[in-house]
Amino acid sequence: MARPGNNPKRRIAREGFLTDERKAELAVNARYGGSGHHKRNPADYGLERTNPRPTKSLCDALKVIRLEQASELMRRGISRGAVSELAYDGFPKFIWCVDEDGEVYEAKTDPSTLGVYHGYRLEEEDDLRDYVRDIWKQRCLSVGQ
Structure with missing residues (x-):
């Protein structure tokens, strides 16, 4: 079953939206928790079981991503300011x-798990993939990486 259509509200905030201070604060306070709905393998997430949903993308469809790796990916996204402007309590x-x-x-x-994130790989049919890659490249160049 295909995932529901692309959400046009998923957009990366303009560069500079987060100050360096706010990025550091967010990197400390946001944490990766994972979700059994996006995993085939529970890896080291402390999940009792996984329950992949047919309408959900799997974060481990190509490879198992351990908790520390997922947390590091999230921190890298924060450091590049690759976040949405839509926010819950900061x-x-x-x-x-x-x-x-x-x-x-x-x-x-989401509001019920504020500051705890679950993640997934954006699949090929998701138009946001190319948009994120383009922004990522621009921001990596702007910081000399």
């Missing part, structure tokens, strides 16, 4: 990252 709803293999991941929080 937490962006979305954080994006591109890994060393060029795969794009999206982490999401």
Whole structure:
């Protein structure tokens, strides 16, 4: 079953939206928790079981991503300011990252788990993949990486 259509509200905030101070604060306060709905393998997330949903993207469809790796991807997204402007009590709803293999991941929080994110790989049919990659490249160049 295909995932529901692309959400046009998922957009990366303008560069400079987060100050360096706010990025550091967010990197400390936001944490990655994972979700059994996006995993085939519970890895080291402390999940009793996984329950992948047919309408959900799997974060481990290509490879198992351990908790520390997922947390690091999220921190890298924060450091690049690859976050949405939509926020709950200072937490962006979305954080994006591109890994060393060029795969794009999206982490999401909601009001019931404020500041705790679960993530998933953006699949090929998701138009946001190319958008995130383009922004990521621009921001990496602007910081000399």
